[in-house]
Amino acid sequence: MSAGRILVVDDEPQIRRIMRTTLTGAGYEIDDAKSGEEALNKVRSFRPDLVLLDINMPGMGGLAACKDLRADPNIAIIMLTVRNTEKDKVEALDAGADDFVVKPFSIPELLARIRAALRRLPVAPQSALERVRAGTLRIDFGARTVTAGVKTSHLTPKELDLLRYLIQHATKAVPHRELLQAVWGPDYGDQVDYLRVFIKSLRKKIESNPEKPEHIVTEPWVGYRFSTDPEPE
Amino acid sequence: MSAGRILVVDDEPQIRRIMRTTLTGAGYEIDDAKSGEEALNKVRSFRPDLVLLDINMPGMGGLAACKDLRADPNIAIIMLTVRNTEKDKVEALDAGADDFVVKPFSIPELLARIRAALRRLPVAPQSALERVRAGTLRIDFGARTVTAGVKTSHLTPKELDLLRYLIQHATKAVPHRELLQAVWGPDYGDQVDYLRVFIKSLRKKIESNPEKPEHIVTEPWVGYRFSTDPEPE
DNA sequence: CGATCTTCATAAAATCTTCACGCCTTCTCC
């Protein structure tokens, strides 16, 4: 799971290259576009969480593109410019940009602004942990509920912590000890009984058929593994 | 109806004065505070949509105050500073600020940033929240009354604050501590007894069957949650 | 004084812990 998806829009190849390496290194998934028009197209296929938008481009400028992008409230927009004038800033923000960075910018500052902008998204990607979908399963960590099909259940604190840890490490087989220490603390690495009891109650809540678990799979002699997809038979 | 409520936090009287006239002129309701501590207190009574927070103040600094304010996602935070260093910016943004303005700033830019920040708020600005409907429930914050079905009741100040906070964070399980700090203030984080007493009286007023609460749901070991929909079984 | 808020003791409820039983897989020894 990445920290978020970012679309870089700039007509200078060098900027695009720098951005791509920097942001990829920071854990984001990147795509780029050379113009406003291309950006609007790529948004549909790439579905970014955030768009880094150069204000000054040939053809459709950043401002015009911004006004179009704004239609989707689930996309954050940070505009880039070389000019540090008040007029530019006000125009950019009122066009719907969430933030504004002046070139040349410092990388740490850009990253911080990206984090801040993503944090504000209605469905924040970093708190993609707030709501998780796994096939027919929906988990709302804020409301502390899981919905499996039509049945919605409430999660107790330990159940929630356990499930969260499993989901954060989905597809990986998490050892008993690791789970216990994550949920109960460093002194409980041996209380495998706890795990069994709580895994059972979790399964009762999220598995359509608790005797044939599809999501919380047991890895014998190792631990448990959360699987998004139905298990291959 | 105003465009929103803004709390100005700065230790320099002159800044506060300028801000007050400027922002009032722009259609906002303003209150101000001289320190971080005062800000945290005033937040409760004034209930701003946005806090303009000077980063450099005697006593509790802007960064510390920011981290506390951040608990409520329905408040936007813009930090002010005289220093334009990268370190300051990154710190401010990572402390939870939504944006960052360097003094001396241009008024139009500040106003544009305020508009952008308010636009991103998850819940509409307070001014639009005078009346709320939640299923069969109607709440009139101006008249301080709730109507559940045919029964209309008067709400005491604490009841109103508590209910308001719960509703603004509807569907989310709000921790005891957060509720207490939002209603009673930062020093009352442990008085869980207060909560129980007032939750009870709220339930008596808004639940059709207070023994089976449908709106104010208790989340054991965590806090309470306001639910619009009937509870799933 | 009345309304509201605090404080407190007790009963009720939810969650967590512990444990025993039976099934199953793996390992060991013949």
Added chain:
DNA sequence: GGAGAAGGCGTGAAGATTTTATGAAGATCG
């Protein structure tokens, strides 16, 4: 190989612990 032992795993339920609900008395404020 195959029988038996050892231990992991699923299950159900009783008991312990902590939290929550409730009623009421005292304190506070205007």
